[in-house]
Amino acid sequence: MITKVVRGWRVGGLITYLMGPGRAQEHVQPRVVASWDGRDAAWQPPQVGEGEFDRDLGPLIRALRAPAVAAGLPEHGDEGKRGYVWHCSARVAAADRVLSDAEWAEVARDLLDGAGVAARGDAGGPRWVAIRHADDHIHIAVVLVRQDTGRRIWPAHDYPRLREAARGVERRLGLTVTAPADGTAAKAPQRGELEKARRQGRLPARVELTRAVRAAAVGAENLVGFLAALRADGYLVEVRRGPSGDPLGYKIARPGDVSASGEPVFYSGSKLAPDLSLPRLLRSWESAARGTEAAAPLQAARRRVDAARALVGSVRHGGAERDAQGIAQATLPVLSAVGLWSDELRAAAETFDRAARSPRGVASREGARAAGLRRVARQLVRQRRMLDVRDEPGAAAVALVVALSALVREIAAWQQDTSRPHQAVAASAAADALDRWAAHRAIPSARDADLVDHGFTARRPRLEPRPDRGARRPSISPRG
Known part of the structure; x- marks a missing residue:
């Protein structure tokens, strides 16, 4: 129900x-x-x-x-x-x-x-x-x-x-059994927001602001760069500070979006998405600062995505429970960066959003692999104009998307193994969208074919729980 x-x-x-x-x-x-x-x-x-x-x-x-x-x-x-x-x-x-x-x-x-x-x-x-x-x-x-x-x-x-x-x-x-709530569902625009957006012929403010904030957060190194990017795009941003002057939070509004009294309609970062709260953003920037940036971001991103997939796979097959959840969280910025290339890829990133969230009460940490993902995501955002992959993506860009699909499917399998059906469904749907995008892009030459030789089906992890764990496959919510 x-x-x-x-x-x-x-x-x-x-x-x-x-x-x-x-x-x-x-x-x-x-x-x-x-x-x-x-x-x-x-x-x-x-x-x-x-x-x-x-x-x-x-x-x-x-x-x-x-x-x-x-x-x-x-x-x-x-x-x-x-x-x-x-x-x-x-x-x-x-x-x-x-x-x-x-x-x-x-x-x-x-x-x-x-x-x-x-x-x-x-x-x-x-x-x-x-x-x-x-x-x-x-x-x-x-x-x-x-x-x-x-x-x-x-x-x-x-x-x-x-x-x-x-x-x-x-x-x-005796009705169809649905999965329990886990606190990871995104906050949908309310009816008033939808009706207002329909009248204005615009995206709902919550949707537009979430996209803008996420893109600015992925490309920034710190709060100063984050605020500058949003203001450069024309958004109204205010920072809330404590008595000591330390930043505690922020709120954002899009120009022209006002209440009945004429005041801007602000949204706090935490109301847009849990990972967009200021404390979470500060931690993500701190994580990305651990290490150095690569000279070739597309190739570096593919290597780090492959390494992250291998780590999640090792966790699934009995390896130490290191930072599989941290990798799931850090995969979202990479998908968001790639999402700037096309509407299809942006939709895949937004679909994956729920898969990146920790269930209520579950703590997570980010290790070196997750930090590397955040770092290359920042490079991809900063160099997106130089990469110029929106019209005719090259083999390296397609290879990265295929590698991301393999990582996302591994994350989906891990989440299914750990009884997180909502996240597993979201991750699987995102991987399908990534595959569709890559399948429609031709490889420029046979010489570059090895860049995308990840195997669209051969390397897909199975989503059933491993038998030796004795896990029971949880129910998936029916579409409402």
Whole structure:
């Protein structure tokens, strides 16, 4: 079961959408299957016309909004702030059986209780309804205000708790078992960001800023160079410093992206991606500083990628657990540097992003191999204009991409062996994208063919756990 949560301010607009025809007439027989007070289907809006969607939604919307009105909460909030309307969608896998309305009602209560949003038996808790308009999923709309005290509710760790509650539902109902949450998923743009970007005809700010920050971070040696690169590209960057003057963090905004009050909409580095927080960036620059740069970055990058793949392979085959996770983290900057060559390669790097992240609570360190990867990534970014591989990549560039594919597949196999299915799936998808790019590039001459003789299939590591480890292959989340 896949769950997704978004936050907003207008419960009336949400109910109107859920009980309406949908954006493409995809909603079928919208109906209330569960509610906060146990009346459930009794809250179904009455028919007021001949059409399927001609219903009086007023009583339901007013009932849901009543605690928020009593608390004096507005229907519109400041952009970037979290609204008090909690909207969860829960979807079963395509292969799962069709659940009844009664089963979905119990699912809704299990999810709300498990997520810490609305506890079972709490008469003074928030008001909510579960609406079904398709066979395979429901939507739950919650107004995060307690009925008894009128105080706004701020659920703690509701996303990971919701994921665990969904896994409990899977076991109870015999549904497809999905992988547990591990804290590595990227923060997706919110609905408001997407709608704003659509109106402006631009990428969502979060996506654009993440790309810009990552490119600047990979090519920089220190904070000064990082800030200079971003400002040279026209971005607004501010650094937060402690009383001692030491930098503690930074925030970035793109020009022209302003709130309703006309202020720039800033994003902190840690909100873009965990590895883009300032402490993590400072550590990565420190790691890359250990050693010297190579004269020929493409060839040096290939050698270091090959060495990194060999180390991860040795870990998989019983070698010392050195810095396999550190190599996974340091592979992302190399992919990001190569991603400047084409949109295809940039997409591969963004796909790999999750594979580079450590699961929640897992510590990692970076050794000499990882430091070498970061160093050549910086060189590739700095010398990208001299390399000129975007239009007609040479054999050395293709060889590097093929070597990266082999490394990424080795990382995917290691992650599968260590029960990290989310990361393994991301790494495998990134390797597929790298292979597609390389397969469409011709080798300039037979003399250079040895540069790409990595074997597209012969050297692919298998993704099944090694039998002598007795590991059980974890489930992979179905597509939601």
